[in-house]
Amino acid sequence: MDAIDFDLSEFLRVCYAMLELEYFRVSHDRTELYIRAVQPALWLVLFGFIIGSLRAIPTGGIPYTAFIAPGVLIQSATTVAIFYGLMIVWERESGILKRLLSTPAPRYVIVIGRALAAGMRALIQSLVIFLIAAIVGVKFVINPINFLISLVIVLIFSAGFAAFSMSLATVFKTREKFVGIGQLIIFPLFFSSNALYPLTTMPAFLQMFAYINPMTYAIDALRGLLITNNLTGLSTDIFAVILFTSIMFYIAAVRFKKIVE
Amino acid sequence: MTEYAIDVANLEKIYSGRSKKALDGVNLKVERNKIFAILGPNGAGKTTLMRILTTQITPSKGTARVLDFNVFSDGHKLRKEIGYVPQEMSVWTDISAYENLLIYSQIYGIAKAEREALIKESLIRMELTEYKDNLVNTFSGGMIRRLEIACALIVKPQIIFLDEPTIGLDPEARKKVWEKIVSFTKESGATVFFSTHYMDEADEYANEIAIINAGKIVSQGDSNHLKQSVGNQEIILGLSVPLDDKSKQQLRKLEQVIDLKTNGVEVEVWVKDASVALSSIMNSLFSSKVKIESVKINKPTLEDAFEKYAGVSYDSTEGIKEVNAVRRRIIG
Incomplete structure (x- = not known):
C-alpha cells in the first residue's frame, strides 16, 4: 500500500501510546498477573526442590532452584507473549483493528508497538516471578546493571515472541484454535532449551535443536547475569535475541495485512 | 479542492479466494458538508465500500478519492483527516473512557499541550464527563457508541465514516447519538457518510441517500426523490x-x-x-x-424505495441481531 517512509517521531509516538494502553490495562486488572504466577511458582518450589534434592543434574555448583529460575522466568514471560496473539484475535473480532488501520499510525508501527506492549506486560509478569524466586531463596547476583540488562533482554525477547504470536493470529483466526497452538509451542521450546538442564547433558540431536531455539539464548543470558555472573556468552546471547526479535517483527509486519482482510 | 468529499468511479473489490465481486463497479459522488446515507441489504457491499474509503483495504479496480486524496496512494495523508467508527466496537473496554481518548489522541499525534483541552471538549460534547474515569465495560450501549464517536471526533475530522452508528440501541439512545452527530457537523462543516439498517434515520438525518445492491449503486438522491421515484x-x-x-x-x-x-x-x-x-x-x-x-x-415510503431498488423487502431484524450478538460477546 503506502511506501514505508520511516518517521521516527511517529514511530516512537505510536509505540508509546501502545505501551501506555497496556499499562492502563494491567493497572486496572492485576488478577491475570497473579494467576499466571502460580504455575512458575510451582516449578520453582516443587520441581526445583524435588529435582534439586536428587542432585542428578550437574549445575556447576549452584542450587538447582537457582539454576532453573532464569528458565522459569523466561517461560512465564513467553507464555504472556504467546497468548498476546489472542488479544489480536479479539481485536479483529471487535472493530478495534479496523479502527486502528484507519488512523495515521502506520501498520508496521501498530504491530511493533503492540509487540512491545506485550513485552512490557511480560516484563511485569517476570518481575512477579523474580520476586517469588527471591522469596523461595534463590540468591541473585546483586548488581543493578546486570539486573537492568536482564530486564531489557526479557522485554526484547518477549516482544519478539508476541510478534510471532501475532503472525500466528493471521493463520489461526479463532480463539479456540489459538489457545491450543499456544501451549503446543511453549512446552517443546521450554524442554528443548537449557532451562532445566545444561546443554552438555542433552543427547546430540536435542542439543542441535537447543542451539537453534531462541529461548536457550535468553535463558543463558539471564543465568549469566543474574545467577552465575559468568558473562562470557553474553554478547552472543544478546545478538541471538535481537536477531530473533528482528525477524519476528519483520514477519509480523508483513503478515499483518492478512489478518484484516 | 473539488466540491466532492467522496468521488468514486468504477470501483471493484474481489476478496482473495472468492469469486463473487463484493463491489461490482460502484460510482458515487458525495458533496462536502452533507450527511450521506448508504442503504442496502446484508452483503450488498456497504461495509466493503466503507473499508476501502477509510483505506483499510485496497480496491481491485477503479478509483476512489476522499477529500481529494487517492485512497490507494495518499492513504497516509488521508488518514489524518478522517474519523471512522466501525460497526462492531472500537474502544478498549478494560480501560476508562478518558484513557481511550488519551490513547487515540496520542495515536493521532495531537500535541500534549492541546490534548487535555480536546479530550475535555469531547467528553462534554458527548455528555460523558461524569463517567470519564469509569471502565468502559460498565457503560451502556449508547454510552459506548458516544465514546467511540468522541474518539473519532477528537481530531476534528473533515469527514466521518459511521458504519451502523446506532445499531442495537434503544430509540432514545439512537436519538441522542444523532443529536451529537448533527451538532458536530453543523459546527465543523464535516461530511458524514453512514450506513444504517434504520430507514427512519436515513429519512430524517440524511441529506442524500444511495441504495447499494449486489455491489452496485442502484439509486441515489434525497429521500423525497427516492420515494417519488417509486410511484x-x-x-x-x-x-x-x-x-x-x-x-x-x-x-x-x-x-x-x-x-x-x-x-x-x-x-x-x-x-x-x-x-x-x-x-x-x-x-x-x-x-x-x-x-x-x-x-x-x-x-410511498423509503422502505418501498428500498424494496424496489434492492430487490428484497426491507428487513432490519436479521442484521441487527447479528451485530448485537457480536457486541454482547465483546462487552461480555
Missing part, C-alpha cells in the same frame, strides 16, 4: 354521497391528477405530490358541492 401518491377521499359523472370529469381534468377510481362513497386519486394537489382537488369538489368526510394520503 405516485394516493389520496383517498371519503364523501357523503357517491360522486356523479360530471364532478368526476372535473376532477380528471385537474393538472395534478394522474388517475382516479371511485368505489361507492370512496374516491381514490393518484397524484405526483399530494401536498401540491390536495388543495385543487378539494376546491374542485367544493365547487361541485360535494361534502368531504375524510381524507387519507398514502405516500
Whole structure:
C-alpha cells in the first residue's frame, strides 16, 4: 500500500501510546498477573526442590532452584507473549483493528508497538516471578546493571515472541484454535532449551535443536547475569535475541495485512 | 479542492479466494458538508465500500478519492483527516473512557499541550464527563457508541465514516447519538457518510441517500426523490354521497391528477405530490358541492424505495441481531 517512509517521531509516538494502553490495562486488572504466577511458582518450589534434592543434574555448583529460575522466568514471560496473539484475535473480532488501520499510525508501527506492549506486560509478569524466586531463596547476583540488562533482554525477547504470536493470529483466526497452538509451542521450546538442564547433558540431536531455539539464548543470558555472573556468552546471547526479535517483527509486519482482510 | 468529499468511479473489490465481486463497479459522488446515507441489504457491499474509503483495504479496480486524496496512494495523508467508527466496537473496554481518548489522541499525534483541552471538549460534547474515569465495560450501549464517536471526533475530522452508528440501541439512545452527530457537523462543516439498517434515520438525518445492491449503486438522491421515484401518491377521499359523472370529469381534468377510481362513497386519486394537489382537488369538489368526510394520503415510503431498488423487502431484524450478538460477546 503506502511506501514505508520511516518517521521516527511517529514511530516512537505510536509505540508509546501502545505501551501506555497496556499499562492502563494491567493497572486496572492485576488478577491475570497473579494467576499466571502460580504455575512458575510451582516449578520453582516443587520441581526445583524435588529435582534439586536428587542432585542428578550437574549445575556447576549452584542450587538447582537457582539454576532453573532464569528458565522459569523466561517461560512465564513467553507464555504472556504467546497468548498476546489472542488479544489480536479479539481485536479483529471487535472493530478495534479496523479502527486502528484507519488512523495515521502506520501498520508496521501498530504491530511493533503492540509487540512491545506485550513485552512490557511480560516484563511485569517476570518481575512477579523474580520476586517469588527471591522469596523461595534463590540468591541473585546483586548488581543493578546486570539486573537492568536482564530486564531489557526479557522485554526484547518477549516482544519478539508476541510478534510471532501475532503472525500466528493471521493463520489461526479463532480463539479456540489459538489457545491450543499456544501451549503446543511453549512446552517443546521450554524442554528443548537449557532451562532445566545444561546443554552438555542433552543427547546430540536435542542439543542441535537447543542451539537453534531462541529461548536457550535468553535463558543463558539471564543465568549469566543474574545467577552465575559468568558473562562470557553474553554478547552472543544478546545478538541471538535481537536477531530473533528482528525477524519476528519483520514477519509480523508483513503478515499483518492478512489478518484484516 | 473539488466540491466532492467522496468521488468514486468504477470501483471493484474481489476478496482473495472468492469469486463473487463484493463491489461490482460502484460510482458515487458525495458533496462536502452533507450527511450521506448508504442503504442496502446484508452483503450488498456497504461495509466493503466503507473499508476501502477509510483505506483499510485496497480496491481491485477503479478509483476512489476522499477529500481529494487517492485512497490507494495518499492513504497516509488521508488518514489524518478522517474519523471512522466501525460497526462492531472500537474502544478498549478494560480501560476508562478518558484513557481511550488519551490513547487515540496520542495515536493521532495531537500535541500534549492541546490534548487535555480536546479530550475535555469531547467528553462534554458527548455528555460523558461524569463517567470519564469509569471502565468502559460498565457503560451502556449508547454510552459506548458516544465514546467511540468522541474518539473519532477528537481530531476534528473533515469527514466521518459511521458504519451502523446506532445499531442495537434503544430509540432514545439512537436519538441522542444523532443529536451529537448533527451538532458536530453543523459546527465543523464535516461530511458524514453512514450506513444504517434504520430507514427512519436515513429519512430524517440524511441529506442524500444511495441504495447499494449486489455491489452496485442502484439509486441515489434525497429521500423525497427516492420515494417519488417509486410511484405516485394516493389520496383517498371519503364523501357523503357517491360522486356523479360530471364532478368526476372535473376532477380528471385537474393538472395534478394522474388517475382516479371511485368505489361507492370512496374516491381514490393518484397524484405526483399530494401536498401540491390536495388543495385543487378539494376546491374542485367544493365547487361541485360535494361534502368531504375524510381524507387519507398514502405516500410511498423509503422502505418501498428500498424494496424496489434492492430487490428484497426491507428487513432490519436479521442484521441487527447479528451485530448485537457480536457486541454482547465483546462487552461480555
